[in-house]
Amino acid sequence: MAIEVRIPTILRNYTDGAKAVSAEGATLSEVFGDLDVRHPGIRERLVDEAGLRRFVNVYLNDEDVRFLGGLGTPVSDGDTVTVLPAVAGGMR
Amino acid sequence: MRFDSLIDSVGRTPLVGLPRLSPSADVRIWAKLEDRNPTGSVKDRPALWMIEQAEKDGLLTPGATILEPTSGNTGIALAMSARLKGYKLICVMPENTSEERRQLLRMWGAEIISSPAAGGSNEAVRVAKGLAEANPSWVMLYQYGNPANWRAHYDTTGPEILEDLPTITHFVAGLGTTGTLMGVGRFLREQVPGVRIVAAEPRYGELVYGLRNVDEGFVPELYDPEVLTTRYSVTSADALRRTRELLATEGIFAGISTGCALHAALGMADKAVKAGERADIAFIVADGGWKYLSTGAYEGTLDEAEERLEGQLWA
Numbered sequence: 591m592a593i594e595v596r597i598p599t600i601l602r603n604y605t606d607g608a609k610a611v612s613a614e615g616a617t618l619s620e621v622f623g624d625l626d627v628r629h630p631g632i633r634e635r636l637v638d639e640a641g642l643r644r645f646v647n648v649y650l651n652d653e654d655v656r657f658l659g660g661l662g663t664p665v666s667d668g669d670t671v672t673v674l675p676a677v678a679g680g681m682r
Numbered sequence: 683m684r685f686d687s688l689i690d691s692v693g694r695t696p697l698v699g700l701p702r703l704s705p706s707a708d709v710r711i712w713a714k715l716e717d718r719n720p721t722g723s724v725k726d727r728p729a730l731w732m733i734e735q736a737e738k739d740g741l742l743t744p745g746a747t748i749l750e751p752t753s754g755n756t757g758i759a760l761a762m763s764a765r766l767k768g769y770k771l772i773c774v775m776p777e778n779t780s781e782e783r784r785q786l787l788r789m790w791g792a793e794i795i796s797s798p799a800a801g802g803s804n805e806a807v808r809v810a811k812g813l814a815e816a817n818p819s820w821v822m823l824y825q826y827g828n829p830a831n832w833r834a835h836y837d838t839t840g841p842e843i844l845e846d847l848p849t850i851t852h853f854v855a856g857l858g859t860t861g862t863l864m865g866v867g868r869f870l871r872e873q874v875p876g877v878r879i880v881a882a883e884p885r886y887g888e889l890v891y892g893l894r895n896v897d898e899g900f901v902p903e904l905y906d907p908e909v910l911t912t913r914y915s916v917t918s919a920d921a922l923r924r925t926r927e928l929l930a931t932e933g934i935f936a937g938i939s940t941g942c943a944l945h946a947a948l949g950m951a952d953k954a955v956k957a958g959e960r961a962d963i964a965f966i967v968a969d970g971g972w973k974y975l976s977t978g979a980y981e982g983t984l985d986e987a988e989e990r991l992e993g994q995l996w997a
Contacts, residue, residue: 644899644901645899645900645901646899647915649914649915652914652915652916652917653912653913653914653915654881654883654912654913654914654915656907656913657907657910657911657912657913658912672885672915674885674915675899676899676900676901677801677802677803677804677886677899677900
């Protein structure tokens with residue numbers, strides 16, 4: 591199953607500068623595992639022992655995975671996973 | 683409606699239906715027009731609540747200087763209240779915010795200190811915290827962590843929406859300080875069993891995230907994920923498209939963050955239709971489009987507008 595993973599600028603040193611890469615897996619955790627095989631070292635920038643790192647936001651088809659199933663969130667072919675650093679909102 | 687002064691006229695904004703954008707008679711979308719506040723944005727509520735709480739706590743005394751990190755609307759709202767109440771205001775503002783916001787702030791007498799564009803509001807918060815430490819006599823209200831921010835919405839926005847729409851099933855708003863969602867969300871959860879509280883988070887262009895390190899991000903102190911049902915990330919392209927759609931179909935001229943909230947609201951409406959459920963979805967129109975005319979968001983093709991918006995903080 592091919593999942594598109596969008597990589598933030600700050601982590602593109604792991605992906606040879608690629609903005610989006612492909613990975614496989616049935617859950618987000620498996621996708622990150624496969625991502626780390628293809629781009630060694632990237633996984634530990636996204637997750638720690640407790641799960642997703644505090645200032646890392648991950649969206650499955652634009653929905654925050656923390657409100658889905660976290661790292662256990664099921665993914666399927668054609669899904670898009672977007673990784674973004676947490677930033678303060680704009681207007682507020 | 684008659685009020686003793688401009689400050690007293692904050693709130694009690696209209697809730698208007700969107701008959702053309704609502705998918706059916708059973709699934710309806712409602713816009714809370716917060717641009718109808720005295721300085722034209724939802725921020726008049728938290729600004730006033732934060733100032734009055736600081737007065738009650740004895741932090742703000744006559745002639746005091748207020749310091750605040752803000753990309754615009756909160757600063758403008760604070761500037762108006764500060765002028766009427768006799769305080770000086772210093773705003774720390776990312777340099778990539780629109781010229782209209784700067785002019786408005788200066789007009790109301792605020793001083794602006796610019797923070798670097800890269801990093802957006804994170805950087806403004808960092809600069810402001812440094813200034814507050816160096817100038818202990820300045821009062822930083824700090825909207826990202828001040829409970830009076832969410833209480834303003836718990837006390838006013840939430841009850842107003844429920845009074846106008848007792849059948850509400852969803853509340854959708856943009857996620858910035860998180861004050862609107864925390865305040866309205868907490869109020870509605872107490873009053874309406876099963877109500878869904880949905881955050882629409884602006885997803886900016888590369889420049890804004892570009893230099894952010896994933897180890898040093900920022901999550902507002904007010905944020906409590908337990909209040910939310912879910913949270914969507916909305917791209918500039920989707921926000922722009924919905925902002926224009928709102929104007930074209932319902933005649934509402936709103937700022938770009940409203941398009942962001944509307945995108946999530948329409949997503950919720952679509953889900954309700956597919957599930958065969960009834961829904962009354964209220965979302966926040968945070969401000970009007972006036973302050974964003976210079977960004978080019980309303981002219982040319984969507985692609986052109988999106989390109990012009992790259993690197994700007996549009997919410």
